[in-house]
Amino acid sequence: MSFSPSPSSPNSSLPTSSSQGSTCQLDESYKHIFLPICYLFTFLLSLGLNSVVLTRCLRHPRNPSLVYMFNLALSDLMYSLSLPFLITSYISRDRWLFGDPMCRLVRFLFYFNLYCSIFFLTCISYHRYRGICHPMRTMRIETLRWVRATCVLVWTLVFALTSPILFFARTGPLDGPVDGVTCWDDALDEDLPKYVPYGVFLHISGFFLPFSLTAWCYSRVVRTLCRTLKGGVVPGPVPGVAQRRKSIRTIVTITLLFALCFLPFHVTRTIFLALRAGGAALGGCRALGVVAVCYKVTRPLASANAFLNALLYFLTKEPCGRGNRGKRGEPISKPEGKKGPLKESQVWGNIYPSFP
Incomplete structure (x- = not known):
């Protein structure tokens, strides 16, 4: 069975094949209104919010948390710059006016940003977990050089995972009048x-494994936070209570971002690919039509992470004037290369800084 759109509403995701006789006609005219509105909203918010985040992160280049956030915002800003091309295409009823190389680049940027966001959010979650569960060890091991090397590794790994998109994505004839x-x-x-095998591998390695790690970090943070806030577990007053509560808020917010933006998209896309590959044996045209609608609806949710990540920065930052600060409002941290015992204030001041 071959799957193709109706002539009046071509579908950019379901190319026509003549390998098996019958053809599914899917009416997707809704996407020419729904998707441009969603992408325009994402473009405007992402461009504005991520520009602010990048500017603020540059003021504190030596803070590990903000190094991760800077790279996350940079990835989101790169993706938002590709959205005007998609908006133009959908308004033109799927006509692509910008050539085959730009087609490949725009499709690549979507998946590159998607998995960069997932990996950097996982890094932030793991950083918060270590900051709460192993704060003293974290300050000795997680140097700024180590954090920057991790970011370079994320960029390299995600590029390797998503580079086949540059081969698979392409322009093709537009069905219709x-x-x-x-x-x-x-x-x-x-x-x-x-x-299909590549897509399944990408979903597992790029989403389900990082999501499992984030969920594990979240469970450990909750366990540790509940134990330390009870009192009596550690001698004296519980250190960093406000910072620990802020960290659990960050982890919960990241988990919600995963559930809202990434989980529906990957589930529906996996089913979508299975139906395309299996054809009539997996439900035929009706099943494909339902899944195709769900898949198209969840794509803007996945794209929305481009500005929701920036909102994460504003929702989880400390109010002005709070936290451990040094002169001129700079976070207190131990300079790299100097040995000696670390004070508790230095630990919490570096892992959970006050933001300007």
Whole structure:
């Protein structure tokens, strides 16, 4: 069975194949209104919010938390700059006016940003976990050089995971009464046997494994926070209570971001690829039509992480004037290369800084 859109509403994700006789006609005219509005909203918010986050992070280049946040905001800003091309394409009823190289680049940037966001959010979660569960060890091991090396590793790893998109994404003939080309999101039918295994691998390694690590960090943070706030577990007053509560707020917010933006998209996309590969044996046209709608609706949710990540920065930062601060409002931290015992205020001042 072959899956193709109706002539009046071409679909950029379901190329036509003539390998098996019958064809599914899917009406997706809704996306020419729904998706441009969603992407325009994401573009404006992402451009504004991430510009502010980048500016503020540059004021504190030596704080590990803000190094992760800076890289996250940079990735989101890169993706937002590609959205005007998609908006133009959907308004033009899937006609692609910018050539095959730009088609490949725009599709690549979506997945590159998606998995950069997931990996950097996982790094932030793990950083918070170590800051709460092993604060003294974290200050001795997690140097600024180590954090920056981790960010370079994330960029390199995500590029390696998503670079095949540059091969699979391409322009193709636009079905319907209007001549032109469209930009396919997934693979063409002839590339589907190679693309489906790659897509499943990408979902597992790029989402489900990082999500499992984030969930584990979240459970450990809750356990540690509850134990330390009871009193009596550690001698004397409980240190860093406000910072610990802030950290659990950060972890909960990141978990909600995963659940809202990434989980529906990856679940529906995995089913979508399985239906394309299995055809009639997995439900036929009706099942594909339902899943295709769900898949299209969850794509803007996945794109929304481009500005929701920036909101995470504002929602989890300390109010002005709070926290351990040194002269001129700079966070207190121990300079790299100097040995000696670390004070509790230095530990919490560096892991949980006050933001300007």
